Amino acid sequence: MRPTFLEVNLTQLERNIEAIRARVAPAKVMSMVKANAYGHGVDGVAPFIEPFVDYFGVAVVEEGIHLRELGIKKPILVAGGTLTEQLPLFAEFGLTLTGSSIALLSAAEDVSRISGRRIKTHLKFDTGMERIGLHEYEAEEFIEYSLRLKHIDVEGIYTHLANSELADRSYSLMQLERFQEILRVYETLSEPPPALKHMNNSGGILNLPEANFDMARAGILFYGVYPGDESPRDLEVKPALKWKSKVAYSKRTQPGRSVSYGSLWQAETETRIVTIPCGYADGYFRRMTNKAQVVIRGRKYPQVGRICMDQFMANVGDDAIETGDEALLMGDGISTADFAEWMGTNEYEVLTSISARVPRLFVNE
Numbered sequence: 606m607r608p609t610f611l612e613v614n615l616t617q618l619e620r621n622i623e624a625i626r627a628r629v630a631p632a633k634v635m636s637m638v639k640a641n642a643y644g645h646g647v648d649g650v651a652p653f654i655e656p657f658v659d660y661f662g663v664a665v666v667e668e669g670i671h672l673r674e675l676g677i678k679k680p681i682l683v684a685g686g687t688l689t690e691q692l693p694l695f696a697e698f699g700l701t702l703t704g705s706s707i708a709l710l711s712a713a714e715d716v717s718r719i720s721g722r723r724i725k726t727h728l729k730f731d732t733g734m735e736r737i738g739l740h741e742y743e744a745e746e747f748i749e750y751s752l753r754l755k756h757i758d759v760e761g762i763y764t765h766l767a768n769s770e771l772a773d774r775s776y777s778l779m780q781l782e783r784f785q786e787i788l789r790v791y792e793t794l795s796e797p798p799p800a801l802k803h804m805n806n807s808g809g810i811l812n813l814p815e816a817n818f819d820m821a822r823a824g825i826l827f828y829g830v831y832p833g834d835e836s837p838r839d840l841e842v843k844p845a846l847k848w849k850s851k852v853a854y855s856k857r858t859q860p861g862r863s864v865s866y867g868s869l870w871q872a873e874t875e876t877r878i879v880t881i882p883c884g885y886a887d888g889y890f891r892r893m894t895n896k897a898q899v900v901i902r903g904r905k906y907p908q909v910g911r912i913c914m915d916q917f918m919a920n921v922g923d924d925a926i927e928t929g930d931e932a933l934l935m936g937d938g939i940s941t942a943d944f945a946e947w948m949g950t951n952e953y954e955v956l957t958s959i960s961a962r963v964p965r966l967f968v969n970e
């Protein structure tokens with residue numbers, strides 16, 4: 606195997622999901638495995654975690670089909686926007702549709718009637734994202750329309766929080782109030798609401814326990830990473846991922862010698878420069894140049910010189926670091942949040958940017 610790889614601790618993922626389950630019970634848990642399980646490698650993560658979750662969540666229909674091809678039997682919600690021409694795939698692979706418009710519901714009804722396979726649907730309301738879904742003030746028309754359809758199964762209804770990771774809960778509480786307003790429409794129509802009402806993402810699980818409803822959709826928290834830096838850290842989850850590599854080259858260099866493209870770093874004294882076979886094509890962002898750190902033999906060293914496509918260099922001073930020594934790029938002393946800071950982004954983008962060229966090694970404890 607390539608010496609640069611991700612080690613994913615499946616046992617830790619299981620512990621994370623159990624901690625989340627204990628927190629949201631009796632609500633069910635949907636595990637969000639979109640974007641290659643937030644970079645962790647969906648092929649290993651999804652089959653392992655299936656017994657411990659109630660529902661899977663993905664962003665696009667192709668990800669749902671991939672889960673079915675992996676042998677996943679549990680229900681799968683495709684949370685993103687869907688085009689009508691993709692609807693036959695929902696019937697064929699038994700995927701749950703996010704019903705985000707009247708046109709989409711109407712087309713799903715036609716596909717279900719013609720194929721004889723009932724498409725499961727969760728109605729999507731927009732209470733403050735302005736992304737997909739209908740506004741709360743359009744709820745009556747949308748719900749009445751959905752109740753007339755006889756060939757699709759409206760199993761759920763949901764909305765998505767825009768600011769759930771913030772300490773200030775006012776925007777989330779406004780969204781909650783709008784969602785409750787939508788649910789009251791069912792009362793006025795003397796109809797039972799769908800069985801699965803859901804709203805919370807990771808931030809909501811931590812900050813908005815009153816919004817767990819029937820299911821929580823756990824993404825980043827499932828991977829042991831907290832959303833933002835304001836939410837309470839009182840849930841026993843831990844990162845499951847380590848990004849490892851090995852020193853591929855080690856040499857002494859002289860004062861005045863500059864390292865890498867653009868000569869952005871120069872040795873001031875005689876020092877040892879090591880090369881790590883990992884670069885921005887692996888998701889080790891070029892923008893972390895001269896900011897990132899790497900752990901070798903238990904010590905942290907600064908990354909120096911421009912990060913290349915396939916390699917980067919680090920300055921290990923006078924230490925006797927040799928070719929073949931293990932280098933830890935992420936995990937233990939280096940967090941996803943550190944990457945996010947060096948990169949000027951959030952932990953989500955860091956994780957989902959680790960590219961397909963990096964093999965994923967799945968381990969059990």
Ligand SMILES: *Cc1c(COP(=O)(O)O)cnc(C)c1O
Binds near residue numbers: 639765807822825
């Ligand atoms: C990705 C996603 C989530 C999970 O968000 P986290 O902040 O990672 O928990 C929840 N719901 C929907 C609709 C999503 O697309």
